[in-house]
Amino acid sequence: MGALHGGHLSLIEKAKEKATRIVASIFVNPTQFAPGEDFDTYPRDEGADLAKLASAGCDLAYLPTVGEMYPEGSVTNVRVEELSDLLDGIYRPHFFYGVSTVVARLFLHVQPDVAVFGEKDYQQLQIIRRMVQDLGFPVEIIGASTARDADGLAQSSRNLYLKPEERRNAGAMQAALHRASVRLATGESPSIALNEARDLLARSGFEKIDYVSLVDPATLKDLPDTPLATGTVARLLGAAWMGRTRLIDNISVTR
Structure with missing residues (x-):
């Protein structure tokens, strides 16, 4: 969702182990945010993000608009039951339904062979794995180790x-x-x-x-x-x- 840091760039390096062309999407997904959460204030710096992706060797940055991701009148969503209702799903019940919907649409737009997600968002990683398995997406899902600062804090x-x-x-x-x-x-x-x-x-x-x-x-x-x-x-x-x-x-x- 932008505001890229070393953890994001480590996903680029992981992807290079499996693919010859690397695509990164940047999209602050409104369906992941409930009313009163930080959608409007979420960190955004498109220019710096693109420069970081270029320096990391990313071949293509995909920056869709909200209208492209959610065409007017769109009523189709993806729900991964059970896994989405535990842990973070208890405290942010809307969140993972937004994640699974937007990732499914990104997969259809980009059609990757491999997709890399950080283990820092472990529940998200497991939900995406289950969605891919259940819906038959021809995408290999790879988890990448959490990138941390010197004191151990997970980069975010x-x-x-x-x-x-x-x-x-x-x-x-x-x-x-x-x-x-x-x-x-x-x-x-x-x-x-x-x-x-x-x-x-x-x-x-x-x-x-x-x-x-x-x-x-x-x-x-x-x-x-x-x-x-x-x-x-x-x-x-x-x-x-x-x-x-x-x-x-x-x-x-x-x-």
Whole structure:
């Protein structure tokens, strides 16, 4: 959605491993925003974005208008049930229906062979994978590792909203998830590890914690409150507010 940073550009590099021509779309999608959210103020810098894409070796930038993406009178939407109603879907119930609809339309417009999405938005990645599987899109979906700043904060366009003090404390999100992952990997029960993570977030200045959850990586459903069995791979996800900025992150956990 623009306001490109190193995380976005890392997707370009990942795509180069699989394709000879790279297309990046930039489109601030109105259907992902509920009334009162930051659609009007979302960071936009088209000129800088295009320069960054060119320097990264992107061959084509696709910048459709709202009218091109949603023709007048359009009433067709794509809904990925269940996966869209968990985690972020509880707090932003409109969001993933906007994501799946716009990604389906972008796939039809561009017709890529491969599409790369960042693992930072892990729930989004899983929803797109399921949509492609269910609808038969001939597109290979690749997840790219989360790009992080030196203190561990996942790179995001919304990080620009953080005030200086908030930015200094925001790295606690990754630190809390990492500590919980270590505890889980050594046999701690999920409830204890997750509560410790929530406490660390609260002590670090996160004023509202939407969730810290340990889930099945494919279904995104909560795992039972029992120590992970040896060999189990799970996903740990968190969402919390630092001031007026909502931050999300996730990491893999293996026992």
